[in-house]
Amino acid sequence: MIKKIPSEAIRVGMFIHDLNVDWMNHPFVRNQFVITDDAAIAQIMATGVREVYIDTERGLDMPDAPTVEEVNAELDAQLIKIAEEPSPIIKVSFAEEMGRARKIHGQATNAVRMVMRDVRLGQAIELEGVAQVVEDITDSVLRNSGALVGLSGIKDKDEYTFLHSVSVCTLMVTFAQSLGLDKELIRLAGVGGLLHDTGKMKVPNEILNKPGRLTEAEFAIMRTHPEEGWQILREIDGLEDIPLDITLHHHERMDGTGYPHKLPGEQISRMAQMAAVVDVYDAITSDRCYHKGMPAPEGLRKLWEWSKFHFNPELVQAFMRTIGIYPVGTLVRLESGRLAVVIEQNEAAMLQPIVKAIFSTKSNTYITPQIIDLSRPMGKGGADKIVGHENPEKWQINIARFLFEGV
Template sequence: MGDKPNYQKIPVHQLVPGMWICRLDQDAPDSAFESQSFYFTSEAALLLLCPDCKYVYIDVNRSLQAPSERQDGTQEARKLYLNLRTQMDRVMGDIRLGNALQHKRMRNVLEDLMEAVLHDSKSMVYLAMLRNHQDELVSKAVSVAVLSLVFAKHIGLRQDQLLPLGMGALLHPVGLLQVPNEILTKTDPLTETEKELIRQYPRRGHDYLLAQGGFDDETLDVVLHHQERLNGEGYPDRLKGRDISFLARMVAITSVYEALTRDRSYRQALSPTKALSQLYRWRFHDFDSRLVEKFIQSLGVYPPGCLVELSNGALAVVHATHTEQRTQPQVLLLTCPELKPLEQQELVDLAQTPRLDIRKALDPSDPRLEKLLKSVMSGHPGFPI
C-alpha cells in the first residue's frame, strides 16, 4: 500500500470488491476526500446507501481484494462443512446398522472440523445454523460440535481439551438412535415411560461408546453428562454444580442453544437472539452463569442466522460477527429497502458500510413477516431463518 493517495474516478459498474471508496458522486464537490471512506463490497450495498450513484472516487493505493477473498473462503468453508456432514452420515449409518464405530473416520472428521473452526469460525457458525439436512441427528451432532469448538476458541480452551470436547459434542446424541422415532417426533405430551426413555439416552450413548473402546474418559463424560443441570434437575445422574465437568457444562449450553434454534415436533424454532435471551434467563438456575455469558459473547449481539431490519428498511440475515464491532456484522441482504426479495445474495459488511446499520432484530415467526419470508425462502432455501 502506497504512502501517498492515488485517486481515480470510476463508474459504479466497474467497481471490484475491495476497492477503497473515498467519495461518492452525491457528496458535495468541495468536501474533503476520505470524509466518508469505506471498502466496496457489492453494487447492491452501495446503491442502498446512494441509489442514484453513478460513479465514485477510489484510492488505488488503499484498495485491496480482501472482501472477495473472504467470499472465496466462505465457499471453501461450505465445501468442508458439507463433507463433514457426509462423513457423519456414514458414522450414524454404521451405528444404526450395528456396525463397529470406525475411530479413524471419527478422528478425521474431528480434525477437519477443528481446522475449519480455527481457520474460519464465523463461516462455520453460519453454516451450522442452516436447517436443510435430512438427518436431524447428524445436523444436531455437527452443529453442536461447531458451536462448542467456536466457544472453546473464544475462551482459549487448552489444546489438550479440544479433542475430547469436539469428540464428545459430535457423539453426544448417539444414544438417541436407540429411542423410537415416533417418540422423538411426537407432538402430544410424552408419557412418564416415554420421558424416562428419553432421560436414559445419554447413558445409552455412553455405554455404547464404552463398549466400542478407545474413547478417553473426558469424551465419555461429555456424552453421559451434557444433560445435567447445575440445580440437580438434569439427567441421567442428577449431578449438581461443580460435580458436572467443565466440558460437559460447555456442551450443555451449546446443545440447548442448538435445540432452541431448531424446529421441533412440538414447537417452532426460536430466533437466535431469543434463544440467547432464554439461555441468559436460565444462567443461574440451570447453567454455569459465567460460561453462558462467554458463549453469548462468542456469538455476538446479533448471532449468525439472526434476521434483522437495516436502517434503510431492507431485511438481511447475519452471516458473521466482528470481535471489535459486535453491532456491525456481515449480513446477507434478503430484500431491497422496499421489501422486494433480491434475486441474488449480496454480502454486506456493515463495519465497512457507512450510514447503514441494524435497526432491530426480527422474529421470523412473526405472522406479519410470514408471506415475505416465504417468498424470500423460495429463492434461497439455504437461509437459516
C-alpha cells in the first residue's frame, strides 16, 4: 500500500516509493529506496522534500497516514472546485490559429537556438530577434492561447532545452495575460521565460544531457545555471530587471528550500513565483532523456499538491484556470468509451472542453474524427463527458497528428 507521510515522520526501515520532489534533478541516484540509516533521512530533509510516499509492503508502515488513492481523491475534488472559475476569453478558433501558431513556434525555437549558440561561443546576444518572437507569441496567445499551449506539449526530448524555453515563454505570456497584467509586463514575462535557462549553456553537455540521474556533484553544477544566466544577461544593454529576476530566481521556493539564494516567499517577486510554477509544470510534463513526462492533468495535480510548501497556491490556482484542468493536447476518455484530444477550452466550463473524438476503446480502432463541445446538451454536438485522462503511449496515439489535422 502506498501512503503519504511528512518527511519528519520518516524512519529507518521505511521504503521510499516517491520522493515527491518538485524539481527534476534531485540529488538521489534512485527515486525508490529503503531507508537504512539516519544519514539518508537527513539528506532527504536537507533537499527540501517536505512529504514523501512510502510503500508499506516493502518497509515500515505509518498506520494513520492517508493512502495515495485518498490523497488523489482529495486533490481531484479541490481541482474541480478551482475549475468552477471562468477561463480566458478566446477570440478565434483553435483551427484558425494553429497554422500561425506552428510558424511562430518554429521561429521561436530557432531564436532560442541562436541565443544558446551565442552563449556557447561567448558572443553577444541579440535581443532584436527575442523581442519579435515574444511579440508574435503574445499576439497568438491573445487570439487563442490553446494553439501554442498545445504545441508546447509536443517535444523532441533531444531538443528539450530549446523547446522548454519556448514553452515557458508561451506559458508565461498566457499566464500574465490571464492575470490582467498590462502589455509591457506581459512582454517582460515572455522575455524572461524565453531566456530563463540561458545559464544552462555554461553547464557541460555531459551533465546537461546525461541519460540518467545526476550525482550530487553534478547536481551542484546544474544548480549554478540561474546565476550563470543572470551574469550573462546582465551584460546586455537594455535588458530590463524582470527578465533578469526570472532568470535568477525561477528555482526559488516559497518555503525557502529553493536555490540559488533560498529566499522565503515574501522575498520572491510575483513574476519569479509565476515562473517557478510554469517552469516546473513544463518540466514534469515533458519527456527527458532520463524521464517520461506525466500527462498534463497529473502535472497540474502535482503542482497543486506541492503548492502547500513550494509554490504560491493562489498563483497555482490561477495557472490551472489559465490552461484548463484538461489542457489543449490532453488525451481524455469519454463516458461513451471513446478517446478524444482536447482542442479548445470552454470559457465557462473548464471540465467540459471542446474535444476531437478519434478512437474507440470498445472496438480498439480509430474512428472518423468528431468535434464535440462537451458543454452542449444532448442532440447538439454534446451528450458525452470526460471520465478521466489517458496516456497516449498506452494507445500508441500521436497527439500531434490530430492537433494538426485539417490545419
